[in-house]
Amino acid sequence: MPEQQTEGTLFVQTTLKILGGKWKILILWHLKDEVKRYSQLKKLIPEITEKMLIQQLRELENDGIINRKVYSDVPLKVGYSFTEYGKTLIPVLKALCDWGQEHLKIMNRE
Numbered sequence: 001m002p003e004q005q006t007e008g009t010l011f012v013q014t015t016l017k018i019l020g021g022k023w024k025i026l027i028l029w030h031l032k033d034e035v036k037r038y039s040q041l042k043k044l045i046p047e048i049t050e051k052m053l054i055q056q057l058r059e060l061e062n063d064g065i066i067n068r069k070v071y072s073d074v075p076l077k078v079g080y081s082f083t084e085y086g087k088t089l090i091p092v093l094k095a096l097c098d099w100g101q102e103h104l105k106i107m108n109r110e
Contacts, residue, residue: 018063019089023048023056025096028082031066032090035081065089 019025023045030036030044042053057080060066065086071077082090 018065021056023052024060025093027053027056027060028065028086028089029093029097031080031082032093035069035079038078038080041080060086 019028026045027041030041036044038053038057041057042048042050045053048056057066057068061068061080064083067081067083069079069081071079
């Protein structure tokens, strides 16, 4: 049994390595339905610093979760969206949202 626990722990650690931190899941939540520009993400998450948003977007891009597309418009525009692989996280994001909603209901009853 300890091997199964170790294996499960490894999988959770791998997931946390990719999605961990305060902002990544929130960024992904905002990208789940459509391409968003950097400025749109910044407005949707006003508490995040520009440096942190850039860092988190780069990490998600490096991990193959999101695409960064530069449009040749003037002024230059950059759009962020899920990769096909990244889209596999959408059910996970929705499950987290559902859990949060239920948790708030339970906490408000007490």
